[in-house]
Amino acid sequence: MLEIRNLHVQIEDKKILNGLTLTVNDGEVAAIMGPNGSGKSTLSYVIAGKEDYEVLDGEVLLDGRNLLEMDPNERAAAGVFLAFQYPLEIPGVATMSFLKAALNSQRKARGEDELSTPELMKRVRGAAERLQIPQDMLKRALNVGFSGGEKKRMEILQMALLEPKFCILDETDSGLDIDALKIVSDGVNALRGDKRSFLVITHYQRLLNYIVPDTVHVMANGRVVKSGGKELALELEANGYADYRTQAA
């Protein structure tokens, strides 16, 4: 599904990713953990196509297609979805109109017909119900005045609606209360399948009790320094990152 080879990235002359290599297979849930500032969000932005970053070397392939040559919207249409660590507020744009614009842009890019408004409303309402998002939130401007947890749920609603094949969750668990964590995890698990993969960035093992990963990778200083199974997350929870900090330096 996703193949990252020897990725070197800098921003404003500051080197952030230092030869990162990572493979995520079809249907795999890969968790990424690592200290603050190790480059996890940077990695997610680079995959999604944020322009501020300068890719010095390396490759990012989605099913063999070179993502680095594509615009962010083309990547989205190709199936990349990033649930932002800090979802942005879009004043004046009603959530429902935004969802419609997003979905229809992607469908258009893939040569599919636009979805009718009633069909869209049906899908959005269904997804909102499953994520326990009140219907009246859909009428409000996107994320404006939403609580931290509401914003995160709205990210997952978008993900459910857009049906991407490669989903990046950047600390989606932070800001969620215990019940919401369960609801969101159920939402994510419902989307798991052979043809859909996930990159789950988190600081807390607890999320991984709900969204059980196939692989766990430790990131430090802009590279993957250790990979293992789900037990690696438990080990990190117990021992912290001390070993990896020194190892990567």
Added chain:
Amino acid sequence: MADVTPIRTAAETALAELFPAVKGRLPGDATIAGQRAEAFKSFVDAGLPHRRIEAYKYTDLRALLRDVPPLATEPSADAVEAARQWADPFAGVDALRFTIVDGHVVAGLSDFKLLPDGVEAWPLAAALSAGPVASGLMGRVAPAKSDPVLALNAALMTDGLVVRVRKDVALDRPILVRFLAASGAPSLIVTRILLVVEDGARATLIESHEGAGVAHHANTAVEISCGDDAIVHHLRANASGQAGVDLSTLGVDVGGRCAFTSVAMVTAPSLSRHQIFVRCTGEHSTVTLGGGALLKNRQHADTTLVVDHAVPDCVSRELYKTVLDDEATGVFQGKIIVQQPAQKTDGKMMSQAVLLADGPTMNNKPELEIFADDVQCAHGATCGALDDDLLFYLRARGLPKPEAEALMLRAFVGEALELVDDEAARERLDGMVAAWLAARA
């Protein structure tokens, strides 16, 4: 003053020669003729305003107006017929419609006969000759001497509309005035509207300025007198195309416990200036002014407003949004004056601009002039590109860049359109924004 006596520009000479040549055919009784002559003299004495006149600092009409076309003449039957075919930008708005073609009211395309009880309307030309309201009120709200553009209007106004909404009458359908510049040759079109909304009455006035891409010069004045407890909404839309000049003045007197709102939407023409003078003369009133300007190529649009609080306890709000592309120029000058007796005034003014390229210029000058000590006043101005992080968020969801920008810009201008009370009219203005954005993509 160190200024040398300025040599008249070609435009000034044309204007100076115009009035003596046409005054014989301008409507009005002897009193009006006298007022015209006086207004003309004050224009000639001052000349076209230039950048050293503070109010015209960023819109130097002496430099920008190269010529002045001849005064518009009454449209031919063919021209009227052609104008009748134009699509009404406010179609779908249930309004009383009045049509002014090339500066002349077309009675056959105007709802003079459909007015409800308590509402009277006259073509301005008729009112100037025999008008029961006009001679007394004309020029009282917006005095000709106060501004050279207004003085020109007072001297040369050919026609327009006088509307009176009697005490306690709630006129629920908007009065929609369509100004159609139909003549194929450029002309100077000088019109005026006088709207008198008496105590306790309600009215909505919509101005729709339409054209077919001919470089006309328009000079429009709108005077609105709001009695005590009146509720008055005013809308102005100009989507007349890229060519020509549009100079407009809105003068408003606001009585006590009133709500007055005015929103202007501009995508045309090449050079425009909309000046607004609002005076709060009665306590406990709320004045809300707003607007959106979408400009491209080398368009220049100026909004200059003065809200004068003469009495205590009034609220004023101003929200202006400017979107500039290519090498366009936007100007916002806003002044809130709080006179010494106007304690407890609550005034907030904001002008925001988005630049879509490196070429545009935005001149923002919000000002407060406060002589009272117990007031709450604030102003702000912002100017910058669209937020890259927001754009990325939208693009990461699949929106191509032009569509992401359009969504953000529509929301940006939409905030000012929120001030429009009439939903159907607001949708039409939003449609103007959408059309502009679609043409850009």
